Amino acid sequence: MAGLNDATAGLQAVHQNAAILIDACLTHGGRISEEELEPNTLATLRRHRLVFDVDEDYGYVQVSRVVADLLHHLTQSYKRQLLAGAGHDIVNDLEHITESYRMAEQTGSADLLLRETEAREAVASLIDMLRQTILRFTTYIHSDFSMVSDLDQRIHENKRAIEDAKALNQFFDSLMPSYLKKLAGRSPTLQTLLMKLLRRNLDRLRADLLDATHSLRENLARLERDRTVQHYSHLIDDFYKHYLRNPGYQPDPSMLDRVQTLPQCFIPGEGMKLQASSDIENPAQHEELRGLLAQALERLAPDERVAQEDANETIVTVVEQRNAVMQEEEDPFATAINQFFEAIPALILQASAVSAMDAHQTLSVEEPGDVWLLAVWTRYLTLLADRQSDCDYIAQHVEQVLETFSGNREVRDIHFRSAVQ
Amino acid sequence: MSFDPLFRGTVEQLITGAIICPVTEPEKFDYLADSVSIDKVQHYLAQIGRGLSCTRDGNGYYAVALDLDDKGTRARIRNEFERITGQWEPLIRWLRMSQQVAADKHPIAFNDTVSEGDWLKTIEASSALQEELEIICLKMQIKKAQDARQRLRALFEKLQKDGFLKSKGPSGALFQATARWSLLKDQMEFVTQQEGIIAANNARAAEDHQEQEALFHGRSE
Structure with a gap:
């Protein structure tokens, strides 16, 4: 019964001083300043072993661990x-x-x-x-x-x-x-x-x-x-x-001189370029190089080599020429016409008449004579139209009357003469 | 002594100045993780005036010069320092942008996967990021790109060429960050300490705060 009474009194003391005990445990690590407590309250807490004195000169009392554990358990704030x-x-x-x-x-x-x-x-x-x-x-x-x-x-x-x-x-x-x-x-x-x-x-x-x-x-x-x-x-x-x-800022390289030990991140080894090339000028190396080349070729399987050769043959290189200018060779007939008309001004100075059919023969024109004469006459008319009255020469048909066709004449030649007579 | 192709390949890679990491050379990285192999490599490199170093996070191995007393070496180191740090501003801007673009808001670090498509989507949705991308390209002297897509593609190609990213997968639009970023971070930390950048920023921030307070309270100097 004594135990029961003690327990009841103790719990009542806890209940009456709950605010003080909670504040001490959760906020001040279990410490309660003696000056903040009423003497009666302090005495009650001591009597029920709810607090204890750490040191007489301390100025604080400490909440009992059992009470602190209870509060931490209740609040899950261990x-x-x-x-x-x-x-x-x-x-x-x-x-x-x-x-x-x-x-x-x-x-x-x-x-x-x-x-x-x-x-x-x-x-x-x-x-x-x-x-x-x-x-x-x-x-x-x-x-x-x-x-x-x-x-x-x-x-x-x-x-x-x-x-x-x-x-x-x-x-x-x-x-x-x-x-x-x-x-x-x-x-x-x-x-x-x-x-x-x-x-x-x-x-x-x-x-x-x-x-x-x-x-x-x-x-x-x-x-x-x-x-x-x-x-x-x-x-x-x-x-x-x-x-x-600091616009334009760049780290000062002199910092490397100020430190006692250079940081390894800034002392990279100078990168070496690893290259190898055979001395192809040296005749002593030729045999060995031939051997290496043969070995390299042998590594390709025969069918792979054939396939590669086939691939080489069938490869068509496409060259883009969309904007290219292509020169087309002038038609020989047109060339002959141009040559004849370029020569006429000089020829009419040397001869009284320049024969178109003679030019046909001289220039070895493949087309027939009537085609040649027609083209010459067309060119002459075009020149007349372009130059109007400004032409150094005149052209005349050389005609022949066709016997069987009354009124018809065949043009056998065209003669060019100087316009100044 | 039997021929060890992995030893040869590792040493050749190191003496050409490359960084060996699990992204670029997983087999060689694993080779160096073995204590016997690393001793062998270090012993060989020492004979040609080089040592073996590792990034602070342990993700990248690289060769370093040993003879630091040589005047030629010191001059070369200084030149290399200027060359490396001269390219930092666009890289740091790129890192800062990566914080905004990445789903986890983390800056690019070793082993991160970077998707060109995701980056483009985020950048095209923000005019501020597009402007920043343009500035980065300008500072990296990428001039031919006309729009965000071309700029981003050019930047990814440059970062790949400089060893910061490795292409992943057949699409060509997915990359993985190498330990080159880890080395950059180590270098940045050294320079920050030496130049007092953090202290300078804090001092400047405190000054700005005082000025703002003075303006707020209507005080003038």
């Missing part, structure tokens, strides 16, 4: 727990309780039920502690360590969480089945409690811990990548702003 310490304390308690239980079981003690209750409570406490700790890791991962804003701080917290997970993993290692079996001994009750209930929970929690550790490592890699990218982005932005503020 600070770092001394995992190994907390876990080992519970396990030490469990060892003591199971030993006491085995003794009570052997002697048929009246405390057997009490020890069984204590054992169940210890196991439940251990399971709960481990579950809450692993839950904390999961919370960190889902929140991306957002309780801190700086990227470096997040990386720091992530690394610490990974270390905590490693420590917890080692703690799990210490609770091997062989160890639990030793604790349980021959007691059926303890065997059920430790080898079934506790062990089943440990297996499940261990799997959760492995998942959480894996996620923490992935998260850390992602945060470190983000930090690298952030640093790189800042580097680029700084340079960009520098170029904007």
Whole structure:
């Protein structure tokens, strides 16, 4: 009954001073300034062991860890727990309780039920502690360590969480089945409690811990990548702003003289050009070169060589000549006509008449004489039309009357004479 | 001693001044990842006055000069520094543009895949990006391109020729970033430190802030 009364009074004290305790735990790391408290309030908190004095000269009282844990549990705002310490304390308690239980079981003690209750409570406490700790890791991962804003701080917290997970993993290692079996001994009750209930929970929690550790490592890699990218982005932005503020800026090469050790990124080895060429002028090399050439040709398979030769033969090179000017050779007949008319002014000075048929023969025109005469007469008429009255010579038909066709005359020749007579 | 074609190919690549990375030469990069092979290569290079170095992110190997006391070497290094850094402004503008164009808003880095089609789509949708592209082409002395498509194509070709990108796939419009970007980043970090660029920018930003505050509060100097 005394215990019950103490518990009731204690909880009432917590309830009455809830605001002070919450503010201290969540904001001030569990510290309460003595000057801020009424003497009666301070006395009540001390009496129910809700606070304790760290040092008489400190000026603060510290909220009891049990109360702080309760508040952090309620608000899911765990600070770092001394995992190994907390876990080992519970396990030490469990060892003591199971030993006491085995003794009570052997002697048929009246405390057997009490020890069984204590054992169940210890196991439940251990399971709960481990579950809450692993839950904390999961919370960190889902929140991306957002309780801190700086990227470096997040990386720091992530690394610490990974270390905590490693420590917890080692703690799990210490609770091997062989160890639990030793604790349980021959007691059926303890065997059920430790080898079934506790062990089943440990297996499940261990799997959760492995998942959480894996996620923490992935998260850390992602945060470190983000930090690298952030640093790189800042580097680029700084340079960009520098170029904007200093147009035409170029880094000063004299900085290389100021440093004690040159950075390797700026001391590249002079690139060597690797080339090889055979001395084809040297007759001593000819035989070897012929041999190399023959080998190179032999590497081509016969059918490939034939195909290549076929390809060479059938390849048609298309040359684009859309805008090209093509010279077409003048028709020999037209050339003869032009030559004759170019020669007429000179010929009429030397002869009284220049015969078109003589020119036909001289120029070796292939076309028949009547075609020649027709073309000459057409050209003459065209010249007359172009020059109008300005022509140095005149042309006359040389005609012959056709006997059988009355009134018809055949033009046998065309004579050109000087127009000045 | 038996002939090792991978050793020969790796050494030849290094002494011609190339960067070996998983994008450009995956086999040779894996060869250098082996401690025995890397020792062999370093030993050989040392005999011709060269060493083997790696980008800070470990993604690219390149040969470096060892004899830094030689006057000719120092002069060449200085000339090379001027040549390299003289081309930085358009490259940095390009990097900045890549932050705006990329889906993840990250600047181009080693191993990133770059799609000419995606870039063109984003650039054509923004007049600011088109203007920036024009400035980049001007500073890279690409003159013949008339529109965004031609400019982008010319830039990708230039970056490929300079070893920053490698063509991927048969289409010719997909590229992968090489470790040349990693080397550029290392170089930029060195210059930033030496020139005090970050401090200068912060000081200037603080001055600008004070001026703006003075204007806001109606104070004048």
